[in-house]
Amino acid sequence: MAHVLVIDDNAVNLDLMLYLLQAFGHVAEGHTDALAALEAAKAGDFDIVLTDILMPRLDGYEFTRRLRSEARRYGSIPFVAVTALAMPGDRERISSAGFDGYIGKPIEPQAFVAQVESYLRRNGS
Amino acid sequence: MDDSATFSLEDLAGSRFPLLEYAPDATIVVDAEGKIRLVNAHTERLFGYYREELIGHPIEMLIPARYHSRHVGERKGYYSDPHVRPMGVGLELNGLRKNGSEFPVEISLAPVVTIEGTFVSCSVRDSSERKAFERRLKELNTALESANRAKDQFLASMSHELRTPLNAIIGFTGTLLMRIPGQLNDEQVRQLEIVQSSARHLLSLINDILDLAKIESGKMELTFEEIGVKEVVDEVAASLAALASQKQLDFATHVADIPRPLSTDRRALAQILLNLANNALKYTETGSVRIDVWATSHNGSSAVAFSVSDTGIGIKPEDQERLFVAFEQLDRSSTRRFEGTGLGLYLCRNLAQLLGGELGVTSVYGKGSTFTLKLPHR
Numbered sequence: 001m002a003h004v005l006v007i008d009d010n011a012v013n014l015d016l017m018l019y020l021l022q023a024f025g026h027v028a029e030g031h032t033d034a035l036a037a038l039e040a041a042k043a044g045d046f047d048i049v050l051t052d053i054l055m056p057r058l059d060g061y062e063f064t065r066r067l068r069s070e071a072r073r074y075g076s077i078p079f080v081a082v083t084a085l086a087m088p089g090d091r092e093r094i095s096s097a098g099f100d101g102y103i104g105k106p107i108e109p110q111a112f113v114a115q116v117e118s119y120l121r122r123n124g125s
Numbered sequence: 126m127d128d129s130a131t132f133s134l135e136d137l138a139g140s141r142f143p144l145l146e147y148a149p150d151a152t153i154v155v156d157a158e159g160k161i162r163l164v165n166a167h168t169e170r171l172f173g174y175y176r177e178e179l180i181g182h183p184i185e186m187l188i189p190a191r192y193h194s195r196h197v198g199e200r201k202g203y204y205s206d207p208h209v210r211p212m213g214v215g216l217e218l219n220g221l222r223k224n225g226s227e228f229p230v231e232i233s234l235a236p237v238v239t240i241e242g243t244f245v246s247c248s249v250r251d252s253s254e255r256k257a258f259e260r261r262l263k264e265l266n267t268a269l270e271s272a273n274r275a276k277d278q279f280l281a282s283m284s285h286e287l288r289t290p291l292n293a294i295i296g297f298t299g300t301l302l303m304r305i306p307g308q309l310n311d312e313q314v315r316q317l318e319i320v321q322s323s324a325r326h327l328l329s330l331i332n333d334i335l336d337l338a339k340i341e342s343g344k345m346e347l348t349f350e351e352i353g354v355k356e357v358v359d360e361v362a363a364s365l366a367a368l369a370s371q372k373q374l375d376f377a378t379h380v381a382d383i384p385r386p387l388s389t390d391r392r393a394l395a396q397i398l399l400n401l402a403n404n405a406l407k408y409t410e411t412g413s414v415r416i417d418v419w420a421t422s423h424n425g426s427s428a429v430a431f432s433v434s435d436t437g438i439g440i441k442p443e444d445q446e447r448l449f450v451a452f453e454q455l456d457r458s459s460t461r462r463f464e465g466t467g468l469g470l471y472l473c474r475n476l477a478q479l480l481g482g483e484l485g486v487t488s489v490y491g492k493g494s495t496f497t498l499k500l501p502h503r
Binding site: 012013016020023054085086104106107108109110118 | 281295346
């Protein structure tokens with residue numbers, strides 16, 4: 001069982017991810033506002049972060065950069081982009097921005113939790 | 126003096142054969158000192174002088190003062206090595222009219238050897254119209270580039286915005302079919318599976334449209350490298366094995382020995398084969414589907430042929446070319462038996478052309494079809 005932080009500005013898509021994670025026994029906390037998620041992350045202790053990329057106020061790149069620089073314990077946990085950005089080059093851009101993983105939308109509901117768990121395992125936790 | 130010369134400057138003025146006088150460009154003959162010796166009617170019109178005002182005066186009177194020192198140097202340089210210099214070669218230059226106004230000119234030069242010695246004939250053409258046209262063309266190009274960028278941006282946004290709601294549709298249909306909220310009866314399962322396959326269909330439409338848009342805007346990124354033909358075919362076959370066994374079709378591949386390694390884009394080739402084999406399985410109820418690969422020739426050069434054959438419904442001769450047209454699925458009835466985007470073969474043919482190859486079909490109606498892709502060695 002992992003402690004998962006999930007950020008997506010679309011409430012329905014956030015609901016879907018939380019629902020799947022909880023159905024498979026994980027503890028998941030969700031935010032539609034990345035700035036609120038940043039504060040929650042600093043106050044809490046998560047094993048993995050799943051974040052959308054295109055969001056108002058604070059995008060996934062900036063969220064990741066700030067959380068990693070502002071809270072040292074997030075330097076070593078996996079950050080996974082869950083995004084509908086699927087044009088050529090998007091995946092490469094996301095990976096070079098320091099993300100450990102990429103899950104494209106639409107997600108495969110049967111495979112989603114297993115994908116998240118594989119990123120957790122890859123990180124040795 | 127030049128011994129080979131047979132005519133004088135006077136002859137050149139041509140009272141009997143006034144070709145120079147009616148030449149379409151302003152023509153000015155200049156001597157070694159840079160003095161104007163001869164002009165034609167067009168020169169008078171272009172510069173606004175009578176010819177009496179020009180003859181015997183330095184050519185520099187037709188050139189804005191800021192070019193004078195450079196022009197004198199170039200003129201002397203030309204005289205030391207006279208040769209034909211065509212229009213539009215060399216530096217940007219302006220002409221100066223009598224009324225002080227300037228206009229852009231194109232000039233061509235040629236030495237003229239007469240009994241009196243060597244002169245230079247200059248043809249001068251007003252290039253304002255051409256310049257204006259070039260400017261307009263440049264503006265249009267800039268506008269086109271920004272329209273292209275806007276289109277790319279639009280496609281990227283469309284891709285993102287369409288995927289977002291599809292995520293919820295496919296996602297929650299999935300959670301229901303996974304029975305996470307609770308058990309389902311058979312009818313609920315049937316309906317949910319319809320929602321799921323329709324959503325997947327919509328997703329593949331979006332993907333095909335984006336691929337086509339990429340091809341059309343030249344944005345399809347291809348990497349040509351030597352590939353293992355057998356591996357690609359095996360991968361395609363493996364990903365369709367479940368569909369074949371579900372329909373109880375015999376699905377076989379045979380890759381003959383290819384003497385030369387094939388250099389192509391692996392992803393595009395796999396996409397074409399996957400599309401063709403998927404179609405073949407879809408349109409075949411009994412019998413077999415096979416993928417064959419062999420060395421062949423195409424337009425006189427060596428090539429590799431990939432064919433996908435089936436024992437399916439076949440295609441009437443008059444329908445065979447329509448297959449490759451976008452959204453031309455052959456069965457247009459409202460209860461279409463087969464689901465597809467109507468873009469698959471159109472996309473395949475476009476991809477084949479990008480790879481430098483060709484995609485064609487032979488078919489016997491009621492017996493089956495064979496689609497053949499030929500990729501020449503590069």
